[in-house]
Amino acid sequence: MATKHEQILQHIDTLPIGEKISVRQIAKDMKVSEGTAYRAIKEAENKGYVSTIERVGTIRIERKNKENFEKLTFAEVVNIVDGQVLGGKAGLHKTLNKFVIGAMKLEAMMRYTGAGNLLIVGNRTKAHEYALNAGAAVLITGGFDTDDDVKKIADEMQLPIISSSYDTFTVATMINRAIYDQLIKKEIILVEDILTQKENTICLKTSDNVEKYHHFNAETGHGRYPVVDENSKVVGMVTSKDIMGQDHSIPIEKVMTKQPMTVNEKTSVASVSHIMVWEGIEVLPVVDQGNKLQGIISRQDVLKALQMIGRQPQVGETIDDIITNQFTDVSAELKGEVVYRCEVTPQMTNYLGTISYGVFTTIVTEAANRVLKAYKKWDLVVENITIYFIKPVQIESTIEIRPKVLEVGRKFGKVDVEVYNEGVVVGKAMMMVQLIDR
Numbered sequence: 001m002a003t004k005h006e007q008i009l010q011h012i013d014t015l016p017i018g019e020k021i022s023v024r025q026i027a028k029d030m031k032v033s034e035g036t037a038y039r040a041i042k043e044a045e046n047k048g049y050v051s052t053i054e055r056v057g058t059i060r061i062e063r064k065n066k067e068n069f070e071k072l073t074f075a076e077v078v079n080i081v082d083g084q085v086l087g088g089k090a091g092l093h094k095t096l097n098k099f100v101i102g103a104m105k106l107e108a109m110m111r112y113t114g115a116g117n118l119l120i121v122g123n124r125t126k127a128h129e130y131a132l133n134a135g136a137a138v139l140i141t142g143g144f145d146t147d148d149d150v151k152k153i154a155d156e157m158q159l160p161i162i163s164s165s166y167d168t169f170t171v172a173t174m175i176n177r178a179i180y181d182q183l184i185k186k187e188i189i190l191v192e193d194i195l196t197q198k199e200n201t202i203c204l205k206t207s208d209n210v211e212k213y214h215h216f217n218a219e220t221g222h223g224r225y226p227v228v229d230e231n232s233k234v235v236g237m238v239t240s241k242d243i244m245g246q247d248h249s250i251p252i253e254k255v256m257t258k259q260p261m262t263v264n265e266k267t268s269v270a271s272v273s274h275i276m277v278w279e280g281i282e283v284l285p286v287v288d289q290g291n292k293l294q295g296i297i298s299r300q301d302v303l304k305a306l307q308m309i310g311r312q313p314q315v316g317e318t319i320d321d322i323i324t325n326q327f328t329d330v331s332a333e334l335k336g337e338v339v340y341r342c343e344v345t346p347q348m349t350n351y352l353g354t355i356s357y358g359v360f361t362t363i364v365t366e367a368a369n370r371v372l373k374a375y376k377k378w379d380l381v382v383e384n385i386t387i388y389f390i391k392p393v394q395i396e397s398t399i400e401i402r403p404k405v406l407e408v409g410r411k412f413g414k415v416d417v418e419v420y421n422e423g424v425v426v427g428k429a430m431m432m433v434q435l436i437d438r
C-alpha cells in the first residue's frame with residue numbers, strides 16, 4: 001500500500017497542466033498535515049512537474065522527457081530572469097519553442113514572432129499586444145509595466161506577460177544559458193535511462209526460502225537478486241555466495257546481505273560505474289526516496305551506456321570540455337616522451353589571474369587518462385590523487401604536461417604527472433586510478 005507521501009505525489013501527477021497547487025488545499029484534500037503536503041510538493045518540484053513562482057504560487061507543469069529537455073516552460077523563464085507575472089498566469093505551464101529579441105521595427109518584429117514564441121522587448125505596448133495576438137508570450141525588460149488592456153488579452157489567451165528588471169541582452173543571455181545547461185543535462189545518461197524496470201525485475205521476499213532462490217537461478221541463469229519486504233522496500237541482496245551450502249528450507253532473510261548499497265533513478269551512470277568498480281558490485285537495486293524497489297542496474301548495462309556515451313557527439317560544452325579542448329599532443333617533437341601542451345585561457349583562472357586548483361586537477365587527470373588509453377581503451381576512475389602546487393601559472397601562459405605511467409595492471413594504474421611552464425616545474429601530481437575496461 002502506498003504511503004501518504006506517495007499518494008500525494010500520485011494525486012499531484014493527475015492534476016491538469018496549469019492547475020494551481022496550494023499546501024493547504026492538498027492537505028485538506030488528502031487529509032494530511034500541511035508539513036507532509038509541503039514535502040510532497042517540494043519533491044514534485046524536484047521531479048520537474050511542479051514549478052513555484054514568487055507572487056504567483058505553485059503550478060502543475062508538463063513533465064519533461066529527454067526529447068524536449070532543451071525546451072523551457074514560461075514558469076521556468078520567470079524563475080530564471082527573476083521576473084514578475086503581469087498577466088496570463090494560466091499559461092505559465094506552456095513551453096516556448098524559441099525566443100525573439102524585439103530590437104527592430106514593429107512590422108519586422110512581427111514577421112519573426114509566432115505561436116509558442118517568447119518576444120523579449122522593452123516598453124513597447126503595441127508590440128506586446130501584437131505578439132499576444134500572434135500567439136506569443138511577452139517578456140518586458142527594464143522592469144516596465146504594460147497597459148491593462150494588454151494584460152486582459154494575456155489572461156484571455158492564457159499567454160504570460162513577464163516583467164524583468166534586467167536589460168534585453170542580459171535576459172537573452174540568461175535564457176540561452178539555461179537552455180545550454182539543459183542540453184548538457186540531456187547528454188548525461190542517468191540510471192532511469194537504462195535500468196531494468198521493476199516489472200521485469202525478479203526479486204525475492206523476506207518470507208521466501210533458499211529453495212525459491214534456486215528456482216529463479218535455474219529459470220533465469222542469474223545469481224543476484226534484491227530482497228524486498230511486504231511493502232516492496234529493499235532490505236537485502238542475495239547472491240550465490242550467500243546461499244552456498246545453505247539448507248533449502250532456510251529463510252532468505254537469514255542468509256541475505258542486509259542494508260545493501262542502492263542508487264536512485266537520478267544517479268548518473270558515471271557515478272554508478274564508480275560505485276561498482278570501487279565496491280566490486282555486479283548488480284545494484286534502484287530505489288525511490290522511500291527505498292522502494294524501482295528496478296535493477298547491472299555492470300553490463302553500465303558498460304554499454306559508457307560505450308554509447310563515447311560514440312555520441314557533444315552538444316553542450318562543460319568546463320572540463322573547455323579545458324581539454326586546449327590540449328595539443330606534441331610528443332612527436334620530443335621522441336620517447338609523452339607531452340601535451342595547453343594554453344591557460346581566461347576561463348581557466350581564478351580571481352588572481354592564475355590557473356585555478358580545479359582546472360589544474362582536471363589537466364593532470366586528463367593527461368593521465370590520455371596516456372593510459374595508449375595502453376588500452378580504458379575509462380578511469382580516480383581513486384587517490386596527491387597534488388603539489390609549486391608555482392603560480394599566469395593567464396595566457398602555455399604549459400607542458402608530462403605524464404608517466406609508473407605501473408599498470410588489469411584493474412588499476414599509477415601515473416606521475418609533471419607540469420612545466422617555460423621549462424620550470426610548476427606543479428606535480430601522483431594518481432592512483434581504477435580502470436574500467438570498455
